[in-house]
Amino acid sequence: MQTQLMTPHERDQLHSLIREKLDLGGAEKIEDTTLVRELPGVDSMKLLGLLGAVELGFRVNLGFEAIPQVRTVRDIEQLICDSREQYASRVS
Incomplete structure (x- = not known):
């Protein structure tokens, strides 16, 4: 089964959620390789x-x-x- 990829818009949405829920503001750079648990204030x-x-x-x-x-x-x-893949396989 091929892994679905997120669109650039979805990736931006994810990065925004991370900033919001972890109280990061806009200064913290978020990359795919960013270690979530090492972001400031994460518990x-x-x-x-x-x-x-x-x-x-x-x-x-x-x-x-x-x-x-x-x-x-x-x-x-x-x-x-x-x-998403698990859901799609259950539906089809």
Whole structure:
């Protein structure tokens, strides 16, 4: 099964969510390889809130097992894509 990729608009949306939920403001540079847990002020509650916002914003179900899988921003993108693929395979 081929992994779906996020559009540039969706990637911008994800970066905005990260900035908002982790209280980063616009100064912090966010790249695919950014280590989420090393961003300023990140703690487990903020990470949980971020993943909840990702679920709502992208209409996906990540589940609690996603928490330890998140190291980089790319990991969050991959979780979104994986969730979409799982949904698509259940529907078809």
